[in-house]
Amino acid sequence: MTALAGESLACHDIAVTLPGASGPVDILRDVRFSVARGEFVSILGTSGTGKTTLLRVLGGLLAASSGKVHWHGVEVTGPPVGVVTVFQDYTHSLLPWRTVRRNVALGIESQCSREERDERVDAALSMVGLQKRADEYPWRLSGGMQQRVQIARALAMEPQVLLMDEPFGALDAMTKASLQDQMQQVQELTGTTIVFVTHDVEEAVYLSDRVLVLHGSPANVGLSLEIPLSRPRHQVTTKEGADYLELRHRVYEALGHKHE
Ligand SMILES: Nc1ncnc2c1ncn2[C@@H]1O[C@H](COP(=O)(O)OP(=O)(O)OP(=O)(O)O)[C@@H](O)[C@H]1O
Numbered sequence: 001m002t003a004l005a006g007e008s009l010a011c012h013d014i015a016v017t018l019p020g021a022s023g024p025v026d027i028l029r030d031v032r033f034s035v036a037r038g039e040f041v042s043i044l045g046t047s048g049t050g051k052t053t054l055l056r057v058l059g060g061l062l063a064a065s066s067g068k069v070h071w072h073g074v075e076v077t078g079p080p081v082g083v084v085t086v087f088q089d090y091t092h093s094l095l096p097w098r099t100v101r102r103n104v105a106l107g108i109e110s111q112c113s114r115e116e117r118d119e120r121v122d123a124a125l126s127m128v129g130l131q132k133r134a135d136e137y138p139w140r141l142s143g144g145m146q147q148r149v150q151i152a153r154a155l156a157m158e159p160q161v162l163l164m165d166e167p168f169g170a171l172d173a174m175t176k177a178s179l180q181d182q183m184q185q186v187q188e189l190t191g192t193t194i195v196f197v198t199h200d201v202e203e204a205v206y207l208s209d210r211v212l213v214l215h216g217s218p219a220n221v222g223l224s225l226e227i228p229l230s231r232p233r234h235q236v237t238t239k240e241g242a243d244y245l246e247l248r249h250r251v252y253e254a255l256g257h258k259h260e
Helices: 051-056 099-104 114-127 141-158 174-189 200-206 242-254
Strands: 007-020 022-037 040-044 066-071 083-086 160-165 191-196 209-213 222-228
Touching: 007 051, 007 191, 022 051, 022 191, 022 209, 022 222, 040 051, 040 200, 051 083, 051 160, 051 191, 083 141, 099 114, 099 141, 114 141, 114 174, 141 174, 174 200, 200 242, 209 242, 222 242
Parallel strands: 040 191, 040 209, 083 160, 160 191
Antiparallel strands: 007 022, 007 066, 209 222
16 A cells, blocks of 8 residues: 555554453554654543554554554554654663663664764754753653653654653643643654654643544544644643634543533
């Protein structure tokens, strides 16, 4: 199958059934959508709807029970080169005996010369504002900084697609807002396609070009909503706009929160 022009990832009728305590459980059914190159797509849904499961299928970390994922028109049968996943749990993904710099280098060590590796690590650290902490150990850094190290590691791999599973879920509101803005800048600079799982409606509307809401059991895409807010976006002014509030309202409704 050839990819449509500008298409990056595409899900064709994905279904996932997983073993449950009392037999197989259908988690996802008839999930179909595509993500354009350079697009920022968020996936929302109530707890347990299958967001992480869908992200794992997209990243080739879990095989769908039926249906296919295509990456530039080629079927995904394992983690594709160029598609990198960032998880919420930064504490377990950083190696405490390696400095920040050497943690960031982890994914590219065997792939490039020392000079190129150093250049890519420096560029990634600068994108997340951590150049000055490069020679420290990650356990000396705050939670937000540790998550930035994990993101820098993914960026050093120069991915075409970043799959992010609630990357800011464990952070306080101020740190989260600052990382959201850093992600906006990184995407503007690199043109990376981002698929972003979150529980946070405000975060999804603020960051995305499109929001997908999973619903039902088994779940499929209940809402696919374009977010045509101008960029760059601003934490205060964007969120005060009537268009932002209307989009946020529609996402809440799709999640089942009705205003009486
Ligand atoms: N390895 C597994 N084996 C069996 N069932 C699983 C497995 N992983 C997830 N599940 C089940 O699949 C369903 C969807 O889980 P998933 O983690 O994808 O949901 P989610 O929308 O990401 O949830 P949350 O928002 O709470 O993180 C849940 O019912 C979960 O119990």
